[in-house]
Amino acid sequence: MHGTIGSGTYGKGTIDGRGSTIMTGKSIAWCQLARNALAIRKYQNNPRLIQINNSLDVTIYQITLTNSPFYHLVAHETNGFTVWGIAIIATTYVLNGEGIDPVGTQNVTITHCNIATGDDDIAIKALTAPAKHMSVLNNNIHHSVGMAIGNECTHGVSHVLISGLTINSTYNGIFIKRNALNHQ
Template identity: 50%
Template sequence: MKYADLSMNILLLLPTLFLSAINGAIAGDTRSVSEPVVPQSCQMLKANGAADSTSYIQDALNACTSGKAVYLTAATGSSAFYSGPLKLPSGVSLRVEKGATLLAIANPSLFDNGNHTCGTLDDTGKGCNPFIQIKNASGSGIYGPGSIDGQGNAIMTGKSQSWWQLATAAKNKNTRQNAPRLIQIDNSKNITLYQITLKNGPNFHVVSNNSNGLTLWGITIAAPANARNTDGFDPMGSQNVTLIHCRISTGDDNVAIKAGNASSAHISILDNHFGTGHGMSIGSEINQGVSDVTVNSLILSGTTNGLRIKSDSSRGGKVTDVTYENICMQNVKNPIVLDTRYDSAATGSLIPEYRDITFRNLNVLTAGTFTFAGYSASKPLSLTLDNVHISKGSVWHKQYAIIQGTVVEDGGGSCDN
């Protein structure tokens, strides 16, 4: 652990409180979110095998009427569409039908944003355009039930390694890889991802930035546990977001709510299942603040971390009004981590503050390490534990934390799948 001076009590049993101090129901997404309806087709495209389909698909998207979608369908003997970067116009959607797969061509030159660094290592990691970009759009979406494959495991054209091998090399050399994100949503509103399978992203799978109104319903995100920087879903500086009925297994954060350039608020994470990955995270960039987050009915199985808030003095801010409720964890190494010194070497004056954090109806089936580490005596954590059950043999780390409620050492049973 980074905190050598933390207490090592196996179980912290705090005085039982009647939890009247909980701040009522914490608000997530302020919208009334219902199951999306797939738009009608404006054009149906047939799979053409190994051919480059970039222009084939982009031309159809550009010609599509607002409110409708381009459908990608399997053909006899072929289910694949290979493509370079695509852009969804405002109001236009893309549907990948059952049996069809849209694959990103593993050619860095196609994704290079003009600096001739895509597919290389440098200090910024910002040299690639995303595979699918939704920018300055309203009412666009991506629909299944087919698949979008980023081919993070494919050897890059003109290279001797895959995107994921490049990421591993970046870690070993303490630098950054230039690899494309799978789906990037910027400055947009009312965007939908529905019943689509996203897999093998070269980098993050879905990122929203400075957007308002985003629904991810019934999607699957999948990448190997050792595929570095393959976050599942990262809402950054975004408002009114719902992730519901989804399954996410990755090599990094399953979800990471961030607020580096703008605040993130009113986010609902509802009825999801997370497999391998680094867990349900907030941070590490929280400069502009994160608030009004609800995580309800979540199963975490085999994640490295369970429920985590992470930051440090170089990128900290306020995280407030967060409720985790009806959570089940099994084979999770670190079930709860509230960490204000994520990078122990970080310097700066952006001190993380985590307040009004509630954990209610948690069942942790296997022993793990729990960390509650505030920044200082003047800036402690403030949280409530209500009906939290952990397993025998768990380790408890606590420093600069004001904790109300109880923990019971009787976790057991099974998580319903």
């Protein structure tokens, strides 16, 4: 979605990114391409399952996302982003198989979700614009790195409320990353 207003994805269906399935006409899956690229210090540009850019008032409700070749759900520079009652289920083998990434997004609510990925289940970032006014309420995260704030936070993260987060078998709980500093 790009430039959408008052839109979303709703329902009890499943969107399967098939990231670990052999691609048609190839003998390799997306997730293995990424692992092979990493082994030779290259970057594999795998697709995201749902990408929302520069939009207003977007809601994602009661769907299941699974097996993305890369990030599952990204909102980039969006104002008004509600994620409510979704499930994200992914193998830990997918490289950078993050769950929900609001990037430079404001007025965000992520609530009553059940997320299990091999990377950050929720990752708040401010790479290209400030990330602010976010509520992360009553979510369950499992078998992942945890919930992250930062790393890509050049434009700042502020006004974030996290409450009722259930953490099960994660490497971290809530962790704050910082951008690498260049020391001369």
